[in-house]
Amino acid sequence: xxxxxxxxxxxxxxxxxxxxxxxxxxxxxxxxxxxxxxxxxxxxxxxxxxxxxxxxxxxxxxxxxxxxxxxxxxxxxxxxxxxxxxxxxxxxxxxxxxxxxxxxxxxxxxxxxxxxxxxxxxxxxxxxxxxxxxxxxxxxxxxxxxxxxxxxxxxxxxxxxxxxxxxxxxxxxxxxxxxxxxxxxxxxxxxxxxxxxxxxxxxxxxxxxxxxxxxxxxxxxxxxxxxxxxxxxxxxxxxxxxxxxxxxxxxxxxxxxxxxxxxxxxxxxxxxxxxxxxxxxxxxxxxxxxxxxxxxxxxxxxxxxxxxxxxxxxxxxxxxxxxxxxxxxxxxxxxxxxxxxxxxxxxxxxxxxxxxxxxxxxxxxxxxxxxxxxxxxxxxxxxxxxxxxxxxxxxxxxxxxxxxxxxxxxxxxxxxxxxxxxxxxxxxxxxxxxxxxxxxxxxxxxxxxxxxxxxxxxxxxxxxxxxxxxx
Amino acid sequence: xxxxxxxxxxxxxxxxxxxxxxxxxxxxxxxxxxxxxxxxxxxxxxxxxxxxxxxxxxxxxxxxxxxxxxxxxxxxxxxxxxxxxxxxxxxxxxxxxxxxxxxxxxxxxxxxxxxxxxxxxxxxxxxxxxxxxxxxxxxxxxxxxxxxxxxxxxxxxxxxxxxxxxxxxxxxxxxxxxxxxxxxxxxxxxxxxxxxxxxxxxxxxxxxxxxxxxxxxxxxxxxxxxxxxxxxxxxxxxxxxxxxxxxxxxxxxxxxxxxxxxxxxxxxxxxxxxxxxxxxxxxxxxxxxxxxx
Numbered sequence: 001x002x003x004x005x006x007x008x009x010x011x012x013x014x015x016x017x018x019x020x021x022x023x024x025x026x027x028x029x030x031x032x033x034x035x036x037x038x039x040x041x042x043x044x045x046x047x048x049x050x051x052x053x054x055x056x057x058x059x060x061x062x063x064x065x066x067x068x069x070x071x072x073x074x075x076x077x078x079x080x081x082x083x084x085x086x087x088x089x090x091x092x093x094x095x096x097x098x099x100x101x102x103x104x105x106x107x108x109x110x111x112x113x114x115x116x117x118x119x120x121x122x123x124x125x126x127x128x129x130x131x132x133x134x135x136x137x138x139x140x141x142x143x144x145x146x147x148x149x150x151x152x153x154x155x156x157x158x159x160x161x162x163x164x165x166x167x168x169x170x171x172x173x174x175x176x177x178x179x180x181x182x183x184x185x186x187x188x189x190x191x192x193x194x195x196x197x198x199x200x201x202x203x204x205x206x207x208x209x210x211x212x213x214x215x216x217x218x219x220x221x222x223x224x225x226x227x228x229x230x231x232x233x234x235x236x237x238x239x240x241x242x243x244x245x246x247x248x249x250x251x252x253x254x255x256x257x258x259x260x261x262x263x264x265x266x267x268x269x270x271x272x273x274x275x276x277x278x279x280x281x282x283x284x285x286x287x288x289x290x291x292x293x294x295x296x297x298x299x300x301x302x303x304x305x306x307x308x309x310x311x312x313x314x315x316x317x318x319x320x321x322x323x324x325x326x327x328x329x330x331x332x333x334x335x336x337x338x339x340x341x342x343x344x345x346x347x348x349x350x351x352x353x354x355x356x357x358x359x360x361x362x363x364x365x366x367x368x369x370x371x372x373x374x375x376x377x378x379x380x381x382x383x384x385x386x387x388x389x390x391x392x393x394x395x396x397x398x399x400x401x402x403x404x405x406x407x408x409x410x411x412x413x414x415x416x417x418x419x420x421x422x423x424x425x426x427x428x429x430x431x432x433x434x435x436x437x438x439x440x441x442x443x444x445x446x447x448x449x450x451x452x453x454x455x456x457x458x459x460x461x462x463x464x465x466x467x468x469x470x471x
Numbered sequence: 472x473x474x475x476x477x478x479x480x481x482x483x484x485x486x487x488x489x490x491x492x493x494x495x496x497x498x499x500x501x502x503x504x505x506x507x508x509x510x511x512x513x514x515x516x517x518x519x520x521x522x523x524x525x526x527x528x529x530x531x532x533x534x535x536x537x538x539x540x541x542x543x544x545x546x547x548x549x550x551x552x553x554x555x556x557x558x559x560x561x562x563x564x565x566x567x568x569x570x571x572x573x574x575x576x577x578x579x580x581x582x583x584x585x586x587x588x589x590x591x592x593x594x595x596x597x598x599x600x601x602x603x604x605x606x607x608x609x610x611x612x613x614x615x616x617x618x619x620x621x622x623x624x625x626x627x628x629x630x631x632x633x634x635x636x637x638x639x640x641x642x643x644x645x646x647x648x649x650x651x652x653x654x655x656x657x658x659x660x661x662x663x664x665x666x667x668x669x670x671x672x673x674x675x676x677x678x679x680x681x682x683x684x685x686x687x688x689x690x691x692x693x694x695x696x697x698x699x700x701x702x703x704x705x706x707x708x709x710x711x712x713x714x715x716x717x718x719x720x721x722x723x724x725x726x727x728x729x730x731x732x733x734x735x736x737x738x739x740x741x742x743x744x745x746x747x748x749x750x751x752x753x754x755x756x757x758x759x760x761x762x763x764x
Contacts, residue, residue: 103566117569124572124712125524128564250492251533253519281494281721292723293492296521296531 003406004148005420006071015149017074017469020186024179025069025411025418033068036178037413040066043174065462066171068178071410071423071444072186072467078440081144081152081427084337086436087327089140089429092157092314094330096136100126100310110329111322119319121312121367123275125282129299131308133205133433138306139198139270140429141165144337144442146408153338153405155424157323159307159315161272164463165428166230168443169194169237171465187470189440195237197430197437198270204432205304206267214267217241217257219248221273221289231272245273250293255303268304275309317400318344318366340405346397354401355392358385361401362453363392376453378404407453410464412446422447424455425466440468472552472703473508473741474663478545478674480720481733487537488727496659496709497545497719498528504554505706510547515540525716526563527709532722539727543720548741551703556599557682557689567681570654576713577646577657580627586612587647594651598682599691602653606693609643615696622714637676638714640695644678645713654681656710658692659717663704663738673736674719677701679710706738 004010007018014022025033044063073081098105099116106113116122141162143155172191176183199216206214220231222244235242247258248266256263271278277287282295297303313319321342324335343350345363354361358377365373375388392399409420427442444464445455455461478497495518501507512518515538518530534541560567573579579587590608594601616634624632626646629639641657648655655678662675677694692701701707711717 113566113568114571117566118572120573124565124569127524249490249535250531251535252517253521253531280723281492285715285721293494293531293533296494296519296529299523300521 017072070465078468091327123310126310132304136308157315163227164443175465191439201430201432210267216268219271343401441466480543482541484727485729488724491724493722508548567654587650637696641678661706
């Protein structure tokens with residue numbers, strides 16, 4: 001498959017956004033670049049930026065490979081993209097507010113009721129309550145891929161506890177340290193204010209009682225979680241407490257944090273813990289990670305959870321195909337970003353088509369994430385395809401299928417020298433009480449294996465610094 | 472019929488607990504079929520009221536001092552009648568279709584699916600009759616036998632045991648309804664055993680299924696354990712998708728090894744003579760009437 005290379009472009013000339021990168025690659029001796037790559041690895045090890053890989057031995061920590069060749073977007077490309085992302089987040093939040101109140105979109109027949117009401121990620125506990133600031137998704141990570149110079153697709157919405165922003169920030173910090181001259185030549189939009197923006201967003205949606213100086217904490221499942229590094233990193237950068245469930249307790253319709261100076265009331269919880277575990281008295285009774293009683297406080301408006309409980313129903317892959325309809329229904333606008341055409345395998349005709357075309361399709365679990373449980377038809381062996389066919393047949397409603405997109409490539413260091421590798425982009429969108437903001441760019445993930453289309457770090461993907469050039 | 476209810480729950484701990492928190496659903500609502508005349512819920516610390524998503528009146532109890540015991544007492548008087556066959560869903564925020572959601576305690580198994588599917592012919596002749604048949608079929612297949620199952624037993628596990636208590640009967644009924652595409656839900660409450668007599672229970676659970684046929688819509692009750700619809704012997708406390716949503720006490724604690732639980736429930740028919748108010752009650756009533764003027 002011929003993929004569009006973002007630096008070389010379709011006609012072989014260096015794209016404008018890559019002028020500085022191309023000149024730098026051309027002018028820098030390869031020996032020096034090799035040295036810098038090693039230096040980057042040492043820096044990342046020293047920072048301690050590692051992640052745990054599920055499915056390997058517990059506690060296996062790995063360094064996410066970092067590629068020193070940046071990915072670069074022109075200002076107009078970002079402007080277009082960011083408008084589309086903002087539109088999408090507004091529509092997704094409106095969808096959540098609607099299904100947890102009037103359910104007009106279901107009554108209008110735009111989405112079959114059972115897809116929402118029967119979805120395990122829909123939380124009846126949220127029905128009819130007012131969330132502080134009226135915001136459900138304070139932090140969204142929306143995965144975008146590119147197939148042509150002017151064509152971006154949304155691959156999936158991550159509206160629960162999207163991760164990766166710490167890599168975005170560290171990639172930039174390391175690049176600036178290794179190549180200060182490069183940043184003197186290229187006008188790259190800064191991103192280091194992200195923690196500040198995140199805190200501003202979280203504070204803006206505090207409950208009414210909290211006043212001008214709300215107490216914000218970050219709730220982590222703990223050191224065994226794959227994104228624990230990021231939790232600690234963000235808490236430190238925002239200057240807020242990093243807490244586990246056992247550090248918080250409920251009393252008198254409020255949530256308190258244990259401190260050496262006694263209990264302190266908490267107003268906003270940036271939680272990186274899934275719904276299922278957040279209150280054992282309301283959800284999974286076996287969870288020891290959450291805060292017992294939290295739901296009762298939340299339902300009475302005594303604390304803000306970011307993101308709200310029950311946002312997963314909007315990023316579920318079986319709901320994804322309806323997002324363009326949501327944009328039209330709630331905003332009366334045409335979608336600015338494209339959705340990838342999707343076959344819902346619960347539909348018999350879609351299932352039949354998919355089973356006939358497995359070698360050319362990508363098949364995903366509707367509730368999966370992290371690149372687990374998916375089939376990339378063109379990259380799979382006959383046996384893998386047959387095994388997957390049986391899984392689909394056993395539970396068709398658990399899967400969706402999409403065409404295999406020719407993801408764009410960016411020049412990347414490999415064992416065979418600089419070569420094109422497929423990339424995606426996860427921008428982080430912050431949704432506060434009266435604003436939607438994002439720092440320019442996002443996290444670029446790159447599939448390091450030749451030809452691979454799976455960019456997830458759990459599947460051997462790496463990351464790149466992502467530039468948005470300033471006008 | 473007027474029912475007097477006295478429901479005491481005592482948790483004892485061999486070693487003191489340092490913190491306990493409980494969600495209590497121990498306050499009956501006034502709804503068609505029952506009117507709460509008086510109700511008092513007492514606990515060893517302040518109770519904070521909250522409304523859960525199903526509209527149940529819940530309370531949060533927090534005890535943050537070391538304690539070796541938690542004593543909960545719910546007492547009151549409820550007037551009940553036979554009620555209508557169908558209970559309207561007026562005032563409910565969830566559409567009936569919500570009650571098709573799968574939950575761990577009401578999930579299906581191959582055995583249960585086969586069992587439920589045998590009822591399809593009966594259901595095709597009418598949902599009311601078909602669901603009645605389902606109730607009897609479950610009760611025939613699953614005997615009432617305490618001690619075999621516990622609060623975490625799922626519908627299909629109890630079905631495979633062929634034995635259980637009212638909670639299991641309700642879960643199996645709900646699971647079968649979902650298999651058959653009929654919304655169904657769990658109700659917890661009390662039963663005046665003197666009235667029905669069959670089983671020795673006063674804390675009770677039954678199921679409701681959604682019926683929409685012949686122009687009539689509403690929730691129909693099925694007390695599977697007693698092969699009856701809920702009537703004047705039944706007092707409703709709370710409902711939800713399953714036991715976990717509706718159970719009278721759901722709690723967690725820090726410390727407090729060696730929990731022992733004492734529950735005593737007495738539901739009896741009040742004497743038909745209206746109770747004479749005490750002098751203090753009369754004085755208070757007069758005072759409040761005066762203050763409103």
